[in-house]
Amino acid sequence: MAENENHVLSIRMSHPYYSEKEISRILSTRDPKENNLRMQAFAWISTLSKTLKFPVRTSGLAMLLYSRFQLFFPVNEIPLLECATACLVVASKIEDTAKKFRDILLAHYLQKHPGSEVDAHSQVCYKLIEENKKRILGLERMTLELICFDFRVRHPHNYMVKFAKSLKFSSSTASIAWNVCTDAYKTYTMLKYPAHIVAVASISIACKLQQLPQPIIPRSFFAPPALTEAVIADILDLYMHYQPHTCIGNMYTTEKLLGLCVDFQRAQKNSGRPQKPPQIDPHSSSLADEYRESNKRLQESKESCARFILDCDRKYFNTEFEKRMLEERRNKGTV
The missing domain is CATH 1.10.472.10 (Cyclin-like)
Incomplete structure (x- = not known):
């Protein structure tokens, strides 16, 4: 256990909410046209949810997850429809309304290619589904990491x-x-x-x-x-x-x-209390920049990993982290 602890390169704590200033700082560097693409993703989620008969809480959470995803990853870096479907998959599991993954992939394909007649049990259908399976699974993993595996939701x-x-x-x-x-x-x-x-x-x-x-x-x-x-x-x-x-x-x-x-x-x-736009420092790094930089370091380091913690675990983590730093300084002879 102690050996694995030394390979923790990134520590990420769940943040259910962000401040107005933090969100404005991220959006200040984005193309305003991304909002139109975000609405297209929401329309996709709504239509797919109706097809799969998901409740409002599932489709709503999927939109919430997509908004969070788009904050940290620009639209031009992610496949729009596949990301929206991946967020719906995660939302269905969190809300305990999960469907068979194959059924979601089939609905995704039929909605993306309207009018196509594909037998759900044919070999052709299997190949079409497999093409999107790995991509959506990868986006699902990225979504789970982005929320730090924090499944607490309030509607x-x-x-x-x-x-x-x-x-x-x-x-x-x-x-x-x-x-x-x-x-x-x-x-x-x-x-x-x-x-x-x-x-x-x-x-x-x-x-x-x-x-x-x-x-x-x-x-x-x-x-x-x-x-x-x-x-x-x-x-x-x-x-x-x-x-x-x-x-x-x-x-x-x-x-x-x-x-x-x-x-x-x-x-x-x-x-007497009008809404004032937050003061944004254009030279400061945003949460999205820090997150992508952290991902880059993890990819470059083959033996390191990330630790995800909830806010309720923060006190315990701080105590353990201080002990570890003190032990490292002792081993180096600086204490």
């Missing part, structure tokens, strides 16, 4: 249902809030804020869409107004620029959603 839909019952909302308002929660997966807000904050923001947007008075959010919801407004801003930005790709966009007109965005921005200015 906003569960919180939204409980909050709606507590606030005694009608079923129509709760249904709209449910769709807003689903659209939230298509933004980076799920990587920045906890699920219960997203749920409260979805309820607020649903009330605005139905022209209902804003509910008084109890302190027991643990949803500070500043965080809730930040989530609302992200979701409304999605409706402003990518309305056709959203659930709510198919239910309301462009004028309605645009007016909602304008009213929210005006209220933000009048509130």
Whole structure:
């Protein structure tokens, strides 16, 4: 065991959330056209999920995983559709809604080549599936490493249902809030804020869409107004620029959603706490740069490996790491 410990080259701790500044630093170096490709990947995941009859939580988690993947790997470095399918495979396993891998690969091929008639049990089908199998398995492994094998997930839909019952909302308002929660997966807000904050923001947007008075959010919801407004801003930005790709966009007109965005921005200015863009240092390295550099060192070193830890293991790891550093200094005679 001690011998293997000496080969740990990279130590990675799970980060369920990133700050606005960290995400903005990564996106500042990317082509804005990547957002359109990301929406295409989300549409692919939604269609494939319907074909395989996955629940909303599985398709939503797949979108969340894809957003995280795209943060660390530019679109031009990864196969778009294969990566989206790999994220769906990981999401189905995390949510315990897994399908046979062969069925997912077959659905992937038929969706990529619509109109093709392939017998699922034929030799031709087997060869077609094998072509994508290794690639998707490799992307699945990369996704698992990116999340540090952290399978803890919280979905906003569960919180939204409980909050709606507590606030005694009608079923129509709760249904709209449910769709807003689903659209939230298509933004980076799920990587920045906890699920219960997203749920409260979805309820607020649903009330605005139905022209209902804003509910008084109890302190027991643990949803500070500043965080809730930040989530609302992200979701409304999605409706402003990518309305056709959203659930709510198919239910309301462009004028309605645009007016909602304008009213929210005006209220933000009048509130005395307008949203300020984070200050980004263009010369500092981003999380994506550090991650790729770590991968490069691991590939160059044949005998080294990476250790993945959760935040709950951090205290134990720090103690062990200090002991190891002290032992190494003693062996070198520096102590």
